[in-house]
Amino acid sequence: MDAGNAVVEIDVVVIGAGPGGYTAAIRAAQLGRKVLVIEKGSLGGVCLNVGCIPSKILITAAERFELLSHSDEMGVEAEQVSFNFSKLLKRKHNVIQTLTSGVGSLLKGYQVQVVHGEARFIGSKELIVCNGEYSTSYRFNHCIIAAGSRPAELPGLPFGDKVLSSTDALSLDKLPERLIVVGGGYIGIELGQAFAKLGTKVTTLEAGATILPGFDKRMANMVSRNMKKAHADIYTGANVKRITTADGEVIVMFDHSGEEKQITADYVLVSVGRMPNTDQLGLEAAGVEANGKGYIEVDRQCRTNVSHIYAIGDIVPGPALAHKAAYEGKVAAEAIAGERRYVDYRCIPAVVFSDPELAAVGLTEQAAHKSGYDAMVGNFSYGANGRALTLNAAAGMVTLVGDKKTGAVLGAQIAGPEASNLIAEITLAIEMGASFEDIALTIHAHPTLGEMIMEAAENGLGQGIHSLH
Known part of the structure; x- marks a missing residue:
């Protein structure tokens, strides 16, 4: 790895260009700060590239397909309705490209410098960005960490050929015939229900007493009924014991009501939560404290225990929501500018794009x-x-x-x-x-x-x- 001797001086460094990061960067630039954004992947982060946006494209397509397939009572008699998955993939690519280009144009328009690579702290006011064989050091006055999160794996069961994360499921090049979804939270339900509407045989396994915990049980029951109408099976109180693969199939063994059951499918989608991307940032070198689960505690201005370093989005406690991250990004940027701005979480809306x-x-x-x-x-x-x-x-x-x-x-x-x-x-x-x-x-x-x-x-x-x- 080649690292230059020169250290680049910058006022505000933002780690991550997802909804929280790029919002924070733009707001800081609007307030007259010189800003650098570091992104190891694509602009827009998980939400825009492999999360919120592509999943909603899939969900919308599934809704339209179902609407045409069951529209007789509305007087619309559509015969031999078919679904072209390859066309959907092209649309997904075009929408993502449009949005990422838009983010790039906004950052450029506000004179925010963008650097691609992985950031790691080497001091409380300095970090290094590695991109392949090259690295550059940056010294900053303020830093906003918006590193996001990644899908959590089941213990001892890494994501692989037949075991999919939500990112993997949204990257499939064809519809699976059979899909097992482990986890009945909002991500698992959204994707599982969409695939079921498109003709995939879906089985959802949820360890808790109901799907969509945190929502009113009556609301969750409405989703359950519609999933069953789409011929999806739901097992609550289901504890996965092991997952094996054989002959190109995946086999899931689980306990349900004291009885061991087995299901075979083409893939298993594991959707059991997300984990913060704080483990590779070198927080110790900066003196930033994280709890045992990797989340960074912050005050009402999104400030960490190190006064000039802020943290927002999925890496701080609270729901992992893009709109929460963007809101916190504005608060952090305004706090850096000296404004008396504080977070108020009384009214953060939560939405599940289910049916x-x-x-x-x-x-x-x-x-x-x-x-x-x-x-x-x-x-x-x-x-x-x-x-x-x-x-x-x-x-x-x-x-x-x-x-x-x-x-x-x-x-x-x-x-x-x-x-x-x-x-x-x-x-x-x-x-x-x-x-x-x-x-x-x-x-x-x-x-x-x-x-x-x-x-x-x-x-x-x-x-x-x-x-x-």
């Missing part, structure tokens, strides 16, 4: 009670909404949670089409300190799905027009 879509923000009714609130609840069904019925989407629900004393909105859960978009109104309501009455008095266009937010607020106040009280 139906699930979205939640803030407190559930149970969490509100545990937090000392006298909770008020307003519900409304998709089945009572005109727009939902025109979309042939009567199965769904909206639940608003508030403080009975003040009427303030505390949280919401939505299951149904466009839940991922509808949750934004309630997220803003919590952020602005809005009340049930504020939402109820806001005129919502008709006929729209958004009316259900207003109707749920009215029901919580006992004023609902389309519900009996």
Whole structure:
């Protein structure tokens, strides 16, 4: 490895160019800082290249295929509907290329320098970037670590030919006939349900009592029913004992209700969480502390125990969400610029792009009670909404949670089409300190799905027009 003697001086170094990293870099540049971004892979990080974006392309294709295949009652009689996986792969490539080019253009437009390679600290204010045979040292005033995460492996079972990570599953060049998904969290459910809709025989194994832990059980049950309609099998309380391969197949042995079972498939997708990419950064040389699981503890300005080094995104405690990382990136950049900006995690929306879509923000009714609130609840069904019925989407629900004393909105859960978009109104309501009455008095266009937010607020106040009280 050839390392030059010169050390490059830079004001702000950002490690990682995913949603958190490139957002932090751009915001710091907007605030007048000289910024360098280090990325070992492609601009946009995991989310854009092998995560959020390609998975949503697959999910959207699966939804359209299913819609055409089951649209008779809407008067659309499509015969011999087929799916061309190679065309989908081309579209995936084009979308990713468009977005990565866009990120690159933005960084260039804000005069952010981009360096490709692996970063490692060699001091509290210095790091080295290695790219093949070459390395360069950089001395910085401030650093934002946005190194992201990677799929977690099962103990003793590394990813390989037949054992896929979510990244591997999104890189397949053809549809598998049979797929076993280990893990019923949001990644496993999104991918498993999409493959099932496209004709793959999917079996999901979840160790817990229900899929999608953390979401309302009623919402998770709606997803389970739709997965079974797509001929997917779900085993909860399933503990995988071993995975073997033979004759080009993968065999999974697991315990279920005290009985050992065996399933054979073409691949097994292991989706049991993610782990932070902090183990190769040389944090010790910088004096940055990480906990036993590799996560870096930070304060409300995303500052580590080393005052000029910040950490954001998947490498800090909390949900591994791209929008959380981008939010933290802005906070860190503004803190470096001397602004009094702090994180506020009251209203980070969580979304699962399943069928139906699930979205939640803030407190559930149970969490509100545990937090000392006298909770008020307003519900409304998709089945009572005109727009939902025109979309042939009567199965769904909206639940608003508030403080009975003040009427303030505390949280919401939505299951149904466009839940991922509808949750934004309630997220803003919590952020602005809005009340049930504020939402109820806001005129919502008709006929729209958004009316259900207003109707749920009215029901919580006992004023609902389309519900009996």
